[in-house]
Amino acid sequence: MSMALEKPPHAREQHIAALADQCVQCGLCLPVCPTYALDGNEAESPRGRIAIAAALARGAAEPTAELREHLDHCLGCLNCERVCPANVKYGELLVETRALTGPSPRRPRELLALLKQPSLLRLAAGIGGAIGLAQWKTRLADRLPAGSAWRAALDTLQVDTQDALPPLRQNPSAGHPVIALFPGCVASVEDATAEHAAIILLEAAGYRVTRLPAFCCGAIDLHGGEMAAADRLAERVRDAWRASGAEQLITITPGCLGTLRRALPDITVADPVTLLAARAERLAFRPLARRVALHLPCTQLNVARSEVALQRLLRQVPELDVAVVPRPPHCCGAAGSHMLEFPERAARLREGVLGQIATLAPQQLLSSNIGCRLHLAAGMDADGRRWPHMHPLTLLAQQLENPP
Structure with a gap:
C-alpha cells in the first residue's frame, strides 16, 4: 500500500x-x-x-x-x-x-541525478580512477566557474586507497538477530569499505546482516523540495524492507537515518554503533598507538544521537587517543547537497572545523558521514593538510581481535 x-x-x-x-x-x-x-x-x-x-x-x-x-x-x-x-x-x-x-531554481539536477544512481556513480568513479582524475582535478576545476556545483564535486574527488579488512564470512551463523543494512547511494560507492567493516563488527557481536539493494533513500529530494520524487523513493525503501525479513534496519551514514525513519515510522532504524555498543563485551580490539580526531557529524549528534556509543567503542581500542573535534563551529557545511549548491558558504563553514581539527594535532581524522568526510578532505587538499581519514567503523574493524 x-x-x-x-x-x-x-x-x-x-x-x-x-x-x-x-x-x-x-x-x-x-x-x-x-x-x-x-x-x-x-x-x-x-x-x-x-x-x-x-x-x-x-x-x-x-x-x-x-x-x-x-x-x-x-x-x-x-x-x-x-x-x-x-x-x-x-x-x-x-x-x-x-x-x-518547490525546488530551488539553482538546484544542480543533472549532478544530483548522477549521485542518486549508484551504478552510474560507480561507473564514473571507475573511469575517473582509471584516468587518474583525482591527480589533475584542480586544473580541470579551475576551468569551471567559481560557485559551480560541478567544480565543488570535482574538489571532493580523492585518490583511491584501499583499507585492508578481513573477508566477510560466506555463511554467518543462523539463529542470530537479523539486521538489514541500507547501503544508500553515494555511501554505497564511496564508503563501501565502511559498509564491509560494519558487517564484520556486527557479525562479531552476534548479529546476522542482510544487505538491501543500493539506491537513494530520498534525502536529497526530501530536503530539496522534490516531494513527489522523495515519496517514490520512500515507497521503494518500504518494498526493500518488507522483502528483507529483518528485525531492524541500520545505515552506516547518519545522513540517511531521518529519511529512513520517515519512510518506516514503525520500524527501528539505527546507527550500527548503538547495536555494537550494546554488545561491547563481545568485542575485543588490538592496541593502536595513534591520536585520532573524531568529527561528530550533525546527523550523528542530532538524529542518530549515537555519539556516546561511538566514543565508548573507540575507547575500547587500547592505546588509541581519541580527541573529539570541539563545537562550535557547529557544522562543517557539507549538509547533503548544500556543499554543491552553495560551495562558497560551505567552504567558509568548513574552515572553522578544519581549524579546530588542527588544534588537536591528530594523526588521523574519523567521521561517520561520507559527505562530511569528502568535504573536509577537499578543504585539506586546498590547504595542504594531510590527515588520513576514514569511517570510525573501518578503524574498529581493522583492530578487531578475532574477526568472525
Whole structure:
C-alpha cells in the first residue's frame, strides 16, 4: 500500500502554520545555528526561518528569490531542535516549507541525478580512477566557474586507497538477530569499505546482516523540495524492507537515518554503533598507538544521537587517543547537497572545523558521514593538510581481535 504523503488543498499551509506557532521566539537556537554565526542575520537563524515559513504559509509573503535563499541556506543540522525548550519540530517544518515553495531554481539536477544512481556513480568513479582524475582535478576545476556545483564535486574527488579488512564470512551463523543494512547511494560507492567493516563488527557481536539493494533513500529530494520524487523513493525503501525479513534496519551514514525513519515510522532504524555498543563485551580490539580526531557529524549528534556509543567503542581500542573535534563551529557545511549548491558558504563553514581539527594535532581524522568526510578532505587538499581519514567503523574493524 502506498504511503505517499498527498495532502488536501491548503493542508500543507495549515500544517506549517501550526508547526511555526509552537515557536516561543526565545532565541536559544541562535547561538547554535551555524548560518546565523556565519551571517549575523536574523533571517539566517531558525527563529527567522520559522517566521518566513509562517508568512509563506499564511499568504502574508510571496516566495521571492530573497526569501527562498534564506530557507535554502539552512543546513538542516537540527542543532536548534536539540536546544529548543518548546520542542519545535524544525526539521519537519523545513521539509514542509521547501515542499510548499518547490525546488530551488539553482538546484544542480543533472549532478544530483548522477549521485542518486549508484551504478552510474560507480561507473564514473571507475573511469575517473582509471584516468587518474583525482591527480589533475584542480586544473580541470579551475576551468569551471567559481560557485559551480560541478567544480565543488570535482574538489571532493580523492585518490583511491584501499583499507585492508578481513573477508566477510560466506555463511554467518543462523539463529542470530537479523539486521538489514541500507547501503544508500553515494555511501554505497564511496564508503563501501565502511559498509564491509560494519558487517564484520556486527557479525562479531552476534548479529546476522542482510544487505538491501543500493539506491537513494530520498534525502536529497526530501530536503530539496522534490516531494513527489522523495515519496517514490520512500515507497521503494518500504518494498526493500518488507522483502528483507529483518528485525531492524541500520545505515552506516547518519545522513540517511531521518529519511529512513520517515519512510518506516514503525520500524527501528539505527546507527550500527548503538547495536555494537550494546554488545561491547563481545568485542575485543588490538592496541593502536595513534591520536585520532573524531568529527561528530550533525546527523550523528542530532538524529542518530549515537555519539556516546561511538566514543565508548573507540575507547575500547587500547592505546588509541581519541580527541573529539570541539563545537562550535557547529557544522562543517557539507549538509547533503548544500556543499554543491552553495560551495562558497560551505567552504567558509568548513574552515572553522578544519581549524579546530588542527588544534588537536591528530594523526588521523574519523567521521561517520561520507559527505562530511569528502568535504573536509577537499578543504585539506586546498590547504595542504594531510590527515588520513576514514569511517570510525573501518578503524574498529581493522583492530578487531578475532574477526568472525
